[in-house]
Amino acid sequence: MPTIKDVAKYANVSVATVSRVLNKKGYVSKEAEENVLKAIADLNYKPNSVARSLYHKTSKMIGLLIPDISNPFFPELARAVEDVALTYGYTVVICNTDEDIRKEAQYLEALQQKYIDGLILTTNQLSADNYENLGIPLVALDRQFSNRVPTVSSKNYEGARQATEYLIENGSEFIAHIRGPYHVKPADDRYQGFKDVVEEQGIAHIVVDCDFTMASAMEVTEGLFEKYSTIDAVFASSDIIAAGVLKVAKNINKRIPEDLQIIGFDGIPLGEMLTPALTTVAQPIYKMGALSARLLIKQIEKEPLDLINYEVKTTIQYRETTRSDT
Amino acid sequence: MPTIKDVAKYANVSVATVSRVLNKKGYVSKEAEENVLKAIADLNYKPNSVARSLYHKTSKMIGLLIPDISNPFFPELARAVEDVALTYGYTVVICNTDEDIRKEAQYLEALQQKYIDGLILTTNQLSADNYENLGIPLVALDRQFSNRVPTVSSKNYEGARQATEYLIENGSEFIAHIRGPYHVKPADDRYQGFKDVVEEQGIAHIVVDCDFTMASAMEVTEGLFEKYSTIDAVFASSDIIAAGVLKVAKNINKRIPEDLQIIGFDGIPLGEMLTPALTTVAQPIYKMGALSARLLIKQIEKEPLDLINYEVKTTIQYRETTRSDT
DNA sequence: CTGAAAGCGCTTACAG
DNA sequence: CTGAAAGCGCTTACAG
Numbered sequence: 001m002p003t004i005k006d007v008a009k010y011a012n013v014s015v016a017t018v019s020r021v022l023n024k025k026g027y028v029s030k031e032a033e034e035n036v037l038k039a040i041a042d043l044n045y046k047p048n049s050v051a052r053s054l055y056h057k058t059s060k061m062i063g064l065l066i067p068d069i070s071n072p073f074f075p076e077l078a079r080a081v082e083d084v085a086l087t088y089g090y091t092v093v094i095c096n097t098d099e100d101i102r103k104e105a106q107y108l109e110a111l112q113q114k115y116i117d118g119l120i121l122t123t124n125q126l127s128a129d130n131y132e133n134l135g136i137p138l139v140a141l142d143r144q145f146s147n148r149v150p151t152v153s154s155k156n157y158e159g160a161r162q163a164t165e166y167l168i169e170n171g172s173e174f175i176a177h178i179r180g181p182y183h184v185k186p187a188d189d190r191y192q193g194f195k196d197v198v199e200e201q202g203i204a205h206i207v208v209d210c211d212f213t214m215a216s217a218m219e220v221t222e223g224l225f226e227k228y229s230t231i232d233a234v235f236a237s238s239d240i241i242a243a244g245v246l247k248v249a250k251n252i253n254k255r256i257p258e259d260l261q262i263i264g265f266d267g268i269p270l271g272e273m274l275t276p277a278l279t280t281v282a283q284p285i286y287k288m289g290a291l292s293a294r295l296l297i298k299q300i301e302k303e304p305l306d307l308i309n310y311e312v313k314t315t316i317q318y319r320e321t322t323r324s325d326t
Numbered sequence: 327m328p329t330i331k332d333v334a335k336y337a338n339v340s341v342a343t344v345s346r347v348l349n350k351k352g353y354v355s356k357e358a359e360e361n362v363l364k365a366i367a368d369l370n371y372k373p374n375s376v377a378r379s380l381y382h383k384t385s386k387m388i389g390l391l392i393p394d395i396s397n398p399f400f401p402e403l404a405r406a407v408e409d410v411a412l413t414y415g416y417t418v419v420i421c422n423t424d425e426d427i428r429k430e431a432q433y434l435e436a437l438q439q440k441y442i443d444g445l446i447l448t449t450n451q452l453s454a455d456n457y458e459n460l461g462i463p464l465v466a467l468d469r470q471f472s473n474r475v476p477t478v479s480s481k482n483y484e485g486a487r488q489a490t491e492y493l494i495e496n497g498s499e500f501i502a503h504i505r506g507p508y509h510v511k512p513a514d515d516r517y518q519g520f521k522d523v524v525e526e527q528g529i530a531h532i533v534v535d536c537d538f539t540m541a542s543a544m545e546v547t548e549g550l551f552e553k554y555s556t557i558d559a560v561f562a563s564s565d566i567i568a569a570g571v572l573k574v575a576k577n578i579n580k581r582i583p584e585d586l587q588i589i590g591f592d593g594i595p596l597g598e599m600l601t602p603a604l605t606t607v608a609q610p611i612y613k614m615g616a617l618s619a620r621l622l623i624k625q626i627e628k629e630p631l632d633l634i635n636y637e638v639k640t641t642i643q644y645r646e647t648t649r650s651d652t
Numbered sequence: 653c654t655g656a657a658a659g660c661g662c663t664t665a666c667a668g
Numbered sequence: 669c670t671g672a673a674a675g676c677g678c679t680t681a682c683a684g
Contacts, residue, residue, distance in 0.1 A: 001438075003661055014671045019663055026664085027669045049439040050385070051661035053376045054676045070405050070595075075395045082395075082422055086429075091436055094420055096408055103412075110417055112327075113375040214599065243599050250601055269396075273540065273569050275576055275601050329677055340655045345679055352680085353653045377677035380660045 002043040011039035022047055059115040061091045062296060065107065066122045067099050071212070072240065072268045073285065074122070077141070080289025081120060088297050090117070101125040108134065118296045121145075137299035141292045144185050150299070152292045152310045156186045156265075159281040159314035160193025163235050163263045166316060168197070170323040172233035172261055174204040176224055178245065180212050180237040187212075190237050190265060206231070210241055217244025225252060232260055239264040239271050239280055246274060246321065262321040267314075276320030283314050328369040337365035348373055385441040387417045388622060391433065392448045393425050397538070398566065398594045399611065400448070403467070406615025407446060414623050416443070427451040434460065444622045447471075463625035467618045470511050476625070478618045478636045482512045482591075485607040485640035486519025489561050489589045492642060494523070496649040498559035498587055500530040502550055504571065506538050506563040513538075516563050516591060532557070536567055543570025551578060558586055565590040565597050565606055572600060572647065588647040593640075602646030610638050 004022075008015045013032050020026040021036045028036075039045070053059045064081050066074045078094055085092045093116070095107040104125050111119065118137040128146040131138055140151040167175055177194045180187030191207065198205040206228060210220045217236070221244060225231065236242035242264030246256065254260045256276055264271060267282025291310060298305055318324075330348075334341045339358050346352040347362045354362075365371070379385045390407050392400045404420055411418045419442070421433040430451050437445065444463040454472040457464055466477040493501055503520045506513030517533065524531040532554060536546045543562070547570060551557065562568035568590030572582065580586045582602055590597060593608025617636060624631055644650075 004663095005661080015662080016664080016671060016673095017669090020670090023663080029669055032669080046435065046439055048380075048441075048661050049436075050376060050379045050441050051676090052663080054374075054380050054661080054678085055663050057676075059376070068405065069395070069401045069408075072398070072401075075398075075401050078420075079394070079396050079422060082420075086432075091419055091440070093417055094404075094408075096405060106412075109372065110375075113372055114417070115374075115376050247599070247601070270596060270599060273573065273596065274599065275573070330679095331677080341678080342655060342657095342680080343653090346654090349679080355653055358653080374677050377660090378679080380662090380677080381679050383660075 001048075002045045003048065004045075006043060007036065007039045007045050010043060011035040053115050057115050058117050058300075060089055061093055061114065061116050062293070062300075063107070063111045063116050063119045064092050064094045064122075065097055065104065065119065066094065068096050069094060072270055073238070073266055076268070076285045077122070077289040080286040081293040084290045084293035084297070090297065097123050097125070099123055099125055105130075117300045120292050120296055137296055139292045139296045139299075141288060142186060147308075150295050150305060150308050150310070152288050152295065152312070153186065154283040154288065154312045154314050156189035156314075157193040159265065159283075159316075160190040160235070161197050162314075162316055163265070163281050164194045164197040166322065167233040167235060167261055167263060168201060168203055170233075170257075170261060172203075174206075174228070174231050175233040175235060176228070176231045177205065177207045177235045178210045178217060178220060178224075178237060178241050179207055180210065180241070182209075187237050194235055210237070212238050212240055214240050214244040214247075217241040218248050221245045221248040225249070225254075234260065234262050236262065236264045239266040239268045239278060242278055242280065242321075243270060243274060246276075246278065257321050257323045261323060263316075265314075267317060271317070272319065279319045279322040280317050281314045282317045284312055288312060327374075328371045329374065330371075332369060333362065333365045333371050336369060337361040379441050383441050384443050384626075386415055387419055387440065387442050388619070388626075389433070389437045389442050389445045390418050390420045390448075391423055391430065391445065392420065394422050395420060398596055399564070399592055402594070402611045403448070403615040406612040407619040410616045410619035410623070416623065418619075423449050423451070425449055425451055431456075443626045446618050446622055463622055465618045465622045465625075467614060468512060473634075476621050476631060476634050476636070478614050478621065478638070479512065480609040480614065480638045480640050482515035482640075483519040485591065485609075486516040486561070487523050488640070488642055489591070489607045490520045490523040492648065493559040493561060493587055493589060494527060494529055496559075496583075496587060498529075500532075500554070500557050501559040501561060502554070502557045503531065503533045503561045504536045504543065504546060504550075504563060504567050505533055506536065506567070508535075513563050520561055536563070538564050538566055540566050540570040540573075543567040544574050547571045547574040551575070551580075560586065560588045562588065562590045565592040565594045565604060568604055568606065568647075569596060569600060572602075572604065583647050583649045587649060589642075591640075593643060597643070598645065605645045605648040606643050607640045608643045609640050614638060 004015050004018050008018045020028045021033050082092050097104045120139045122141045124145045138149045140149050179191045234245050264280035271278035271280050330341045334344045346354045347359050408418050423430045446465045448467045450471045464475045466475050505517045560571050590606035597604035597606050
């Protein structure tokens with residue numbers, strides 16, 4: 001690999017001059033510039049980004065902390081982040097934390113040592129300080145942990161309200177909500193939306209706790225149906241949970257949506273592959289990822305942000321696990 | 327962030343001495359070592375990996391080139407690579423190439439400029455030279471493009487044979503194979519396995535082409551069933567294709583598995599979420615990813631490899647889209 | 653056992 | 669407009 005010295009020698013100028021044409025910065029005579037450009041082309045020279053990093057203390061890399069890329073919600077998000085990053089010349093490093101505080105800390109340290117330029121967080125086991133002390137731009141995606149950090153999330157509360165109202169409009173009279181983990185903001189908000197609607201309208205309901213995994217959902221659902229056989233609708237806090245509910249419901253021969261309506265949350269591709277296809281409150285996942293990346297890069301490049309809190313709208317995807325309300 | 331200089335000053339030694347204790351290399355007196363260690367602890371010093379990179383021309387980063395992380399086959403693979411990498415202190419950079427030659431070239435260049443230590447390839451649009459000229463260790467995963475490059479793949483041919491034999495044992499007499507793209511080695515091998523079995527046994531069959539996407543699978547399947555209504559089994563080249571077949575078959579009210587048996591290939595989690603749950607030839611996806619990472623790191627660290635070609639076994643996951651053969 | 657010095661490949665004041 | 673020099677934070681011969 002040729003270095004800037006080789007280019008300088010070949011073009012009969014100093015390395016400073018080569019650097020100037022590389023960075024289009026400072027005065028360079030037409031002639032010198034041409035020679036340098038020719039040298040670069042002839043030698044197929046590429047500036048070494050590690051050396052640049054060392055000087056600038058930046059890396060053109062951004063980090064993306066997620067719980068687990070195997071969870072189907074995240075690949076699309078990651079994909080969006082990467083697409084935008086690539087456009088602006090950034091490389092993204094995806095870190096699976098498993099919501100484990102030690103893994104998170106380990107990654108944070110590794111990223112910092114690499115002069116990472118910014119970080120998108122969809123998980124936060126550490127305290128806000130730990131992230132802010134990194135001294136780099138941050139974006140909180142689908143989470144919220146500090147009002148100084150720009151945040152992208154969807155209208156979880158409103159989406160949950162709509163889902164619940166829709167179940168009620170379609171005639172359900174005893175609705176279960178299978179909620180996600182406590183202190184995970186989206187799960188809390190969805191729960192709150194559900195609760196407010198059923199209480200306002202005086203609808204019989206029950207809430208049970210669950211992880212965002214299908215195994216956990218199936219276990220919880222089995223217990224639920226055993227105890228409360230008259231449940232006629234389930235609002236699940238995620239599509240993965242809804243898939244578990246659906247599986248169990250079919251196993252015990254509930255007719256869907258006649259006996260039981262199910263509505264999920266997220267809008268991952270899995271939903272439409274199921275039979276019956278899953279009705280769900282869809283988040284614009286790709287858009288959220290792309291927006292986060294954009295916000296992060298704006299901060300890195302010292303551009304002003306219009307807003308600090310971005311809330312995107314959800315849309316109900318009407319499919320086959322709910323009855324039509326017409 | 328403190329630097330090695332700060333540590334040296336604090337410990338009253340030279341930076342060379344600090345470096346020696348950092349790298350456990352060269353002679354350092356007990357006393358000096360203790361002072362340095364204390365200084366490191368007191369200042370919370372972390373060596374800067376960019377500076378190390380510049381000197382060593384290595385980065386403790388490995389690249390993973392995949393077509394698209396949104397394709398459900400890859401997250402698990404990526405996850406495995408990352409888990410192993412983390413264990414050995416490497417960071418992985420995932421690159422979505424969309425099988426696009428220009429994106430691939432762009433990533434290759436970016437990775438090279440960052441002194442990436444090695445590369446795992448699940449896609450190869452460029453010629454083998456382009457990768458080998460990088461001068462870094464490589465592993466080909468689920469692809470094969472040069473006999474100098476260590477390769478990890480599953481026994482696609484054998485798996486396909488087993489799948490086909492299983493359908494025949496269960497009484498199918500007219501079997502369709504929906505094959506993946508040409509010149510993608512796994513797709514070719516699966517096709518060959520299918521073809522050999524049906525020809526050996528004299529079974530009526532038909533082969534149609536398809537992409538590894540559900541949309542493409544649905545389109546192809548619709549045409550197929552229209553033309554050949556007596557098809558009584560489908561061997562799909564991937565689970566995503568199989569999911570598309572299943573969807574279409576249910577739409578036109580085929581009973582599964584009574585009227586139509588379906589078997590996929592891959593063993594992605596989606597398969598068991600479907601109803602009926604998909605019978606499939608499962609690859610040990612996580613294991614393949616982990617093995618690739620291990621092989622790559624062995625090469626990076628100049629350890630000898632036992633083999634150059636690793637072929638892992640597939641296993642049929644008997645689920646609900648095939649009839650039992652007992 | 654230890655430090656001064658050169659070097660990894662770049663960038664940018666500074667002087668001319 | 670241009671080059672010599674210092675510096676980014678490390679590592680490693682080299683000399684002592």
